[in-house]
Amino acid sequence: MFIIFHAKFTYQGETITRIAFAHHKGGTGKTSSCLNIAGYLQKSGERVLVVDCDPQANATSGLGISPTGLETSIYDLFMSRFEGFPEVSIRDLIVRTASGIDLVPSTLDLVGAEPYLYQSEGRATVLRDALDEISPNYDMVLIDTPPSMGQFVINGLVAADHTIVNLDPGIFALEGIETMNAIFQDIRENIGGDVRAEIAIMSQESPVQGQRAGLLDAILGLLSQREKRIEPEAIDERVSASFMMVETVPFSPEVPAAQRKGLPISHYAPDCPAGQAYRKIASTVGHWKK
Numbered sequence: 001m002f003i004i005f006h007a008k009f010t011y012q013g014e015t016i017t018r019i020a021f022a023h024h025k026g027g028t029g030k031t032s033s034c035l036n037i038a039g040y041l042q043k044s045g046e047r048v049l050v051v052d053c054d055p056q057a058n059a060t061s062g063l064g065i066s067p068t069g070l071e072t073s074i075y076d077l078f079m080s081r082f083e084g085f086p087e088v089s090i091r092d093l094i095v096r097t098a099s100g101i102d103l104v105p106s107t108l109d110l111v112g113a114e115p116y117l118y119q120s121e122g123r124a125t126v127l128r129d130a131l132d133e134i135s136p137n138y139d140m141v142l143i144d145t146p147p148s149m150g151q152f153v154i155n156g157l158v159a160a161d162h163t164i165v166n167l168d169p170g171i172f173a174l175e176g177i178e179t180m181n182a183i184f185q186d187i188r189e190n191i192g193g194d195v196r197a198e199i200a201i202m203s204q205e206s207p208v209q210g211q212r213a214g215l216l217d218a219i220l221g222l223l224s225q226r227e228k229r230i231e232p233e234a235i236d237e238r239v240s241a242s243f244m245m246v247e248t249v250p251f252s253p254e255v256p257a258a259q260r261k262g263l264p265i266s267h268y269a270p271d272c273p274a275g276q277a278y279r280k281i282a283s284t285v286g287h288w289k290k
């Protein structure tokens with residue numbers, strides 16, 4: 001499941017749409033959503049830049065770029081604001097990928113930048129300020145953030161005009177909504193900016209994932225009595241009642257296969273069930289800049 005929040009950014013007379021992909025937990029499909037939506041936007045003629053703000057660098061490797069072979073990355077951008085480190089423009093970090101999507105890559109080194117950021121007064125706006133310097137060579141900028149509540153997530157959210165939040169299926173989706181709403185509220189109160197819910201997209205688990213989750217619940221008794229009483233239909237109703245639009249992305253084995261090839265699903269198996277769903281989402285996202 002994802003939630004999309006709506007706003008817009010204008011640069012020197014040109015409209016550039018910025019979208020952050022965020023969730024405080026891992027394994028929710030956040031990076032897959034970022035890359036696959038980026039892929040369909042690129043195929044539709046949009047000039048797309050993906051910014052990888054996750055030290056795991058899954059968006060980087062998912063676009064066919066090896067993090068271990070990079071001399072510079074987004075780490076250098078964050079560190080350039082501190083004494084003793086060279087000045088770096090985000091323009092200097094952009095690389096072209098085989099899909100035609102441009103990328104600001106990440107590496108594991110990014111982990112070392114976060115302690116420095118906590119010492120900086122302007123730590124929440126580093127990425128926003130850097131993107132402000134980009135000339136309007138792009139129509140869409142998609143920002144992948146790490147599964148945490150740290151400074152790179154905050155930087156991505158502050159820099160973005162829209163946010164897509166991936167959520168776990170079932171009862172945990174509701175908990176995720178509450179947690180992310182709390183993060184958004186903190187940003188509004190401390191940094192400012194208007195964030196509002198607009199679209200929710202439900203993603204389906206693979207059959208194997210569903211079986212494993214059910215077995216784990218049965219063995220460990222993870223679900224409380226309260227949680228067991230909430231039926232899937234009731235969860236869907238609560239999600240639908242919270243947002244203007246709800247979409248579903250079905251599981252397709254072609255998605256992980258495409259990632260292993262370093263390509264978004266749009267460039268590998270565009271007509272698979274998940275691909276068709278992502279194409280529809282990308283079409284909606286593409287209209288935000290108009």
